[in-house]
């Protein structure tokens with residue numbers, strides 16, 4: 001692939017620039033995080049993304065999947081003219097979420113690449129999964145990628161975040177991975193996962209490989225929340241990308257959380273020293289109000305302002321760090 005679908009059409013690899021590969025522009029996590037897990041205020045998001053742009057950022061990969069897009073748009077956005085709910089037939093992202101995100105890309109001058117797919121068990125409409133075959137789910141994902149996210153005229157650019165959340169993968173989640181795998185094989189796009197806390201990225205990869213997906217087209221997400229370097233190395237041994245994307249835990253309430261920063265730098269240095277510098281990705285996963293810089297969180301610039309200088313001071317080659325935040329996401333998105 002020479003281009004990737006952005007909200008405003010195909011983006012050339014050369015235009016991607018500094019890219020955050022796992023973020024959320026608008027998101028609704030209130031089913032699990034009712035007090036904090038809702039980003040839907042236009043002016044807040046616009047100023048946070050403006051800081052990213054000012055820091056040299058160019059592209060946001062927005063992995064708000066179907067479930068996370070439900071009512072994830074500014075209140076009264078578009079005078080309520082759009083459907084704010086996740087698509088009840090296809091499971092696709094809500095039109096309001098997609099179109100508000102597209103408008104935000106235009107307002108900030110950033111590229112935004114949208115994911116499509118399904119979140120974890122707690123968020124899944126089990127009746128929809130019961131009456132929709134795995135191949136049908138795959139077909140809906142393919143349509144989001146090659147035709148449009150229904151009602152938006154906008155195409156998704158990758159699959160994600162495709163999720164399981166606990167030490168096991170539930171039957172519906174397994175079907176979600178199989179459907180995403182089939183859509184990946186049909187389209188060739190990148191498939192990005194949510195695998196926090198437990199070493200389940202390996203089980204996710206097993207399902208994807210059973211379906212014939214090349215691990216080189218897979219990003220195992222949230223690997224920095226699994227407190228084991230061996231896990232990262234095991235994921236990398238398959239050929240998949242490992243993603244340290246929960247940098248939002250590194251600053252809270254205006255204060256740096258040093259153990260979280262130091263552990264990530266230790267892991268990053270180890271995987272780079274082991275020769276995997278081309279297969280690691282970094283991001284913040286801003287998904288709650290408290291993650292915003294204006295509320296003392298990491299925002300979209302912690303990586304550049306705090307993490308990179310510390311990583312270089314710890315002995316990681318600055319050129320490798322530059323490659324990690326620009327070349328690696330480009331190669332992953334385009335399959336180079």
Ligand SMILES: [Zn+2]
Pocket residue numbers: 161193194195221222
């Ligand atoms: Zn996630």
